[in-house]
Each structure stands twice: as structure tokens, then as C-alpha cells.
Amino acid sequence: MNVLVIDIGGSNIKLLATGQPERIKIPSGSDFTPNDLIPLVKDATKEWSYEVISIGFPGVVKRGTIAADPVNMGKGWMGYDFEKAFGMPVRIINDAAMQALGSYEGGKLLFMGFGTGLGTAMVFEDLILPLEGGHLPFKLGTFETHVGNAAMKKVGKKKWKEFVYQTIEHFRHCFQPDEIVLGGGNSKYLEEIPEKCRLGSNKNAFTGGFRLWEKEFKI
Numbered sequence: 001m002n003v004l005v006i007d008i009g010g011s012n013i014k015l016l017a018t019g020q021p022e023r024i025k026i027p028s029g030s031d032f033t034p035n036d037l038i039p040l041v042k043d044a045t046k047e048w049s050y051e052v053i054s055i056g057f058p059g060v061v062k063r064g065t066i067a068a069d070p071v072n073m074g075k076g077w078m079g080y081d082f083e084k085a086f087g088m089p090v091r092i093i094n095d096a097a098m099q100a101l102g103s104y105e106g107g108k109l110l111f112m113g114f115g116t117g118l119g120t121a122m123v124f125e126d127l128i129l130p131l132e133g134g135h136l137p138f139k140l141g142t143f144e145t146h147v148g149n150a151a152m153k154k155v156g157k158k159k160w161k162e163f164v165y166q167t168i169e170h171f172r173h174c175f176q177p178d179e180i181v182l183g184g185g186n187s188k189y190l191e192e193i194p195e196k197c198r199l200g201s202n203k204n205a206f207t208g209g210f211r212l213w214e215k216e217f218k219i
Contacts, residue, residue, distance in 0.1 A: 004050040005209030006041060007095065007202075008057050010072035010116060015041060016206045017048045023206070033074040038085045053090045054209035055082065056098035058119075061130065064092050064219070072116065091212050093219060094130040095205065097121035099183050101128055101217070102208030103200050107178030110171060111200070114164060115184035117144045122175060127218045133171060143167050149186065157189055168194055 002018040009028060016023040024044050028036075059077070060067040066077045082090040093101075096119030100111035104123040113119035118134030134144035145151060147167050152160040168180065182190065183200035193199060 001052060001213055002050040003210050003213050004041075004045060004048065004053045005206045006037075006053060006055045007098070007205045007209070008037070008055065008073075009095070010058065010070070013037065013040070014202075014205075015044060016209075017045060017050045018210065020048060028073060030072060031074045033076045034080045034082070034085070035076065036074070042086075050088075052088060052213055053082070053086055054098070054212045055090060055092045056095035056205055056209060057092055058095045060132070061092050061094045061097075061219075066092060093128070093208075093212060094121060095119060096183075097123075097128050097130040097219070098208035098212070099200060099202075099205045100181070100208065101211050102204030102206065103181040103183070105179075108176070110175050110177035110180045112168065112171060112180060112182055113184035113200075114147055114182065114186040115149065117148045118167070119184065120171070122177065126215065130219070138167070138170070143170075152186065152189075161190060164190065165194065168197065172196075 004017045007014040011028060013026040013028050014023050026040050026044060057066055059070040065079060069075050069077045096111055096113050099113060100109060100121040100123045103111060108124045109122060111121045120131040120133035122129040122131065135142050138146055146163040180197040181200040182197055187199055
């Protein structure tokens with residue numbers, strides 16, 4: 001089965017299909033909508049062969065359907081019929097959950113993505129559990145307000161890293177994972193990797209998208 005994976009982000013949309021050596025990147029932005037996405041993806045992948053699609057979406061996904069519009073893009077995502085638009089089967093999953101699935105090597109895994117905000121998800125065998133852990137209260141705000149990109153710019157990298165390490169330990173004690181994968185664009189700033197943690201890769205999002213069609217997962 002040839003799969004097209006679409007990894008949707010607030011700055012860029014990244015595409016990769018089975019058998020293709022290089023991904024394609026398409027700029028998105030604060031006004032980007034699904035009606036913008038569809039023709040751009042079709043044009044960019046017109047030379048590729050695929051029968052099904054996986055979409056990693058930066059927001060709440062319930063039972064394979066987008067449940068709310070993202071805060072950093074345009075409107076119209078909630079309930080959008082991607083299968084009708086693309087004319088083929090589509091599976092939609094939270095973007096952090098897709099990275100978690102692509103990072104999974106066994107046991108109980110917690111994924112923490114440090115980027116614009118804090119993306120969190122867990123994988124245990126055939127169960128994929130998206131989390132909105134970044135919205136949990138922490139100090140005088142939430143975890144996301146302390147470890148997101150805006151926080152790093154506000155307090156500086158040294159203080160930001162202190163908050164990140166505190167966040168990792170809070171989540172470790174709460175969820176008791178066997179392993180924590182640290183992803184997102186800002187995880188590269190962590191010089192010291194805590195015990196039973198490892199750095200992930202954005203490539204894992206594509207691996208997760210391909211795996212999504214290998215069997216039926218509980219999401």
C-alpha cells in the first residue's frame with residue numbers, strides 16, 4: 001500500500017509518500033485553510049503514486065475527525081471531509097500522536113514535543129493516546145506557557161531549559177512511562193538529556209503516518 005503522509009504545521013506543511021526519497025515542504029501560515037491545502041497537495045504530489053493518506057493535525061482529533069480549528073491557522077478545519085476532497089481513504093491523527101507512533105519501539109512511551117507549544121501523546125502496544133498535557137496548570141500559567149516558543153523568547157534559553165527539565169519530571173511522575181521521546185523544533189537546545197529520555201526526529205512523524213495503515217490502532 002502506498003501512503004501519502006501530510007504533516008500539518010503552523011509554518012509549513014510537509015509531505016512524503018511511500019518510496020519517495022525526499023519530502024516536500026509547502027508554506028502555510030495564520031490564514032491557511034483546508035481549501036488552500038487540497039490543491040497545493042494535489043499539485044505538489046501529482047507525480048507520486050498513493051492510494052491512502054495520513055494527516056497529522058496540530059490540534060484536537062477525536063475518532064479520526066478534527067474537533068476544533070487550530071489557534072495558529074485559518075478556519076474551516078473542524079469536520080472537513082478530506083476523503084471527499086482527495087477522493088481516497090484518509091486517516092487523521094493529532095500531530096504529536098503521529099510522532100509518538102513513529103518513535104515507538106515498545107513498552108509505554110511518552111512523547112513530548114517542544115515547539116510553538118507543548119505537544120504530548122502516549123503509545124502502548126496498539127493504543128495511541130493523544131494528550132493535551134501542555135494545557136495543565138503549572139506555576140502561574142500552564143506547562144505550555146512556560147516551555148513554548150514564546151516563553152523561551154521571553155525568559156531566555158537558560159531559564160526555559162530549567163522549565164523544560166521540570167516539566168519532563170512532572171510528566172514522568174504522572175504518567176510513569178518506560179521511555180520519553182523529546183521532539184519538536186526546540187528540543188535541540190537541550191544539551192543534557194534526562195535519564196530514560198531520547199531525542200526524537202521530525203522524520204518520525206512520517207514513520208508514524210506510514211505505520212497508521214499497517215494495522216488498526218486504538219486512538
